[in-house]
Structures are given as C-alpha cells and as structure tokens.
Amino acid sequence: MQPSNFPTFFSITESELDLNDLLAKITLPSTGAAAIFAGMVRGETSRWRRGRHPAQAKRGEAHETAFLEYEAYVPMAEAKMKQVAEEIRERWPSIEGIAIVQRIGKLYPQTPTVLIACTAAHRDTGVFDAARYGIDRLKEIVPIWKKEVGPNGEFWVEGEYIPKPGE
Amino acid sequence: MNHIKVLLFATLRDRAGTKSLEMEIPDRATVQGLKDQIGRDYPNLKEAMGTVLISINREYAFDEAIVPQNAEVAMFPPVSGG
Numbered sequence: 001m002q003p004s005n006f007p008t009f010f011s012i013t014e015s016e017l018d019l020n021d022l023l024a025k026i027t028l029p030s031t032g033a034a035a036i037f038a039g040m041v042r043g044e045t046s047r048w049r050r051g052r053h054p055a056q057a058k059r060g061e062a063h064e065t066a067f068l069e070y071e072a073y074v075p076m077a078e079a080k081m082k083q084v085a086e087e088i089r090e091r092w093p094s095i096e097g098i099a100i101v102q103r104i105g106k107l108y109p110q111t112p113t114v115l116i117a118c119t120a121a122h123r124d125t126g127v128f129d130a131a132r133y134g135i136d137r138l139k140e141i142v143p144i145w146k147k148e149v150g151p152n153g154e155f156w157v158e159g160e161y162i163p164k165p166g167e
Numbered sequence: 168m169n170h171i172k173v174l175l176f177a178t179l180r181d182r183a184g185t186k187s188l189e190m191e192i193p194d195r196a197t198v199q200g201l202k203d204q205i206g207r208d209y210p211n212l213k214e215a216m217g218t219v220l221i222s223i224n225r226e227y228a229f230d231e232a233i234v235p236q237n238a239e240v241a242m243f244p245p246v247s248g249g
Contacts, residue, residue: 039249070248073176073241076225077248102248114249135249143222143241144248145177156178159245163220163227 006089010081010100012072012144017103017112026097026119033123034097035131037116041068043109065150068157070104070113073143077102080142083167084134088118091133092126095119100134102144114138141167169194169236173205176243179219182211192234198223199230201240220245 009025023034046062085098097119107113116134120127138144140161148155173188180186188209192201198221206213221228222241234240 071176072248073174073222073225073243076222076241079225139246139249141227141246142248143176143243143246145244146247147177156181156244157247158178159247161245165227165229167227 006095007097008082008085009098010078010085012074012077012081012102012104014103014105017101017115019112019115022099022101022115022117023119026099026117028096028119030121031096031119032121033125033127034117034119035123035127037114037131037135038112039114039135040112041065041107041109063150063152065109065148067106067108067149068113069106069147069149070102071145072102072104077142077144081138084137084142087137088130088134092118092120092130094121094125095127095130096121098130098134100138102138102142104144168192169196169234169238171201171234171238171240173201174239174241176241178244179212179215179242182215183209184211194236196234197230198228198232198234201234202230205242215242215244218245219243 007026043065081100088095088098095118099117101115103113116131118127118130141163146157148157168191171190173190175183175186202216206216219242223238
C-alpha cells in the first residue's frame with residue numbers, strides 16, 4: 001500500500017474518547033500491531049518532577065486534583081497535530097495509521113484526556129517509539145492548555161518548551 | 168496602518184479579561200514591536216510579554232517577523248496539553 005493511503009486522524013473534542021472507534025480508523029488489512037498511549041487526569045500526585053516557577057514549586061508538593069479544565073486554540077492545534085503526524089511518518093516510514101485526539105473541557109480524575117495511537121504491520125517497526133514521540137511532541141508544540149483545580153485553588157499548568165523557528 | 172486581531176489564551180486571557188484584542192499597528196511592525204505596543208496599551212499584559220508565545224496565521228512567530236496585513240495573531244503561554 002502506498003503511504004498516501006495511510007490514514008491520519010486527529011481531533012480536538014469535548015466528547016468522551018472512544019478507543020475502539022479510534023483503533024478502527026487506523027487499522028488496515030495489513031495492520032498487525034498498534035501502540036496506544038492514553039493520558040488521564042491524575043487525582044492524587046505524590047510528587048512533581050518540575051519546579052521551575054514559584055507556582056509550579058507549589059504544585060511540586062504532593063497534592064490532590066479535583067479536575068482539570070482544558071482549552072485549545074483549535075485551528076492551530078489541528079494544524080500542529082497534522083505536523084506531528086508528518087514528523088512521525090518522516091522518522092518511522094513503516095507506520096501505517098496515526099491517530100491523535102485531545103479531549104478538552106472540564107475533566108475529572110481517572111478520565112482519559114489524550115490518545116495517541118500508531119499502527120504498523122508488526123510490533124518491531126518502531127511503533128512504540130512513534131507513539132511516544134507523538135505524545136512528547138503534542139506536549140511541546142500543540143496549543144492546548146490546562147488549568148488544575150484542587151483544594152488549594154486554581155493553577156494554570158505551563159509547559160516549558162519554547163518552539164523554534166520552523167516548528 | 169494594519170488592523171489585526173489578537174487572540175488570547177489561558178493566562179493571557181485571564182490577565183486581559185477578554186478573549187481577543189482588535190488593534191491598529193504600524194505597517195511592517197515586527198512581533199517585538201507588537202509586544203511593546205501591547206505592553207504600553209494593556210498594563211495587565213506587560214509582564215507577560217517577556218515569556219509569551221506568539222503565532223501568526225497559526226504558525227509560531229518570532230521577534231523579528233513582520234506582522235502581515237490582517238493577520239490572525241495569537242498570544243499564549245508555553246503549551247500544556249496531554
């Protein structure tokens with residue numbers, strides 16, 4: 001099959017994420033493996049690995065989260081998701097299908113917020129690394145933000161990555 | 168002059184108390200010039216102009232870039248999706 005026929009699916013949605021539906025969209029007759037990353041809201045954080053800003057240092061302590069509120073700059077976020085998918089295909093040409101979905105709005109602990117799925121003919125094609133790359137890049141360049149709300153108040157979570165020209 | 172719309176997200180929107188700004192900027196103004204003008208016109212946003220990320224027509228833009236006519240500009244903090 002030609003790479004141009006390989007499915008790429010991306011979306012920003014307020015609806016519940018449906019893993020089966022997503023997998024069906026990126027499964028071809030030649031597909032034999034999928035690597036799926038799902039991120040969810042963590043209700044209890046025992047420690048935080050970053051603490052650069054005063055606001056984040058506070059978050060660095062063990063804390064509870066009531067919910068996260070996500071927002072996106074939707075048209076740019078869709079364009080950047082497409083770019084992430086293109087970067088994955090450059091690095092791992094054997095990847096068949098790619099799905100990148102971010103849920104936005106108010107999301108409670110134990111709820112999936114993001115899904116990155118890559119499919120390939122076999123598991124030894126880089127499919128695990130490709131999904132890992134996808135979530136790492138989403139967290140760097142896709143314009144989505146979250147506000148954390150808990151017993152100690154509200155904090156915007158700020159990333160650390162500064163995009164470079166061409167990104 | 169160039170009429171532009173500046174979309175604000177996350178902390179920038181909270182500080183400004185509005186989702187977007189309509190602005191007149193000089194022709195061939197740079198991103199740095201735009202940030203300077205916002206710092207003067209909107210005191211609540213001045214401090215944020217040092218670390219803000221900027222996009223022009225949905226691509227990341229940097230200080231020396233010229234803001235095109237009728238651009239869709241957005242300002243926001245480093246992203247935190249996932």
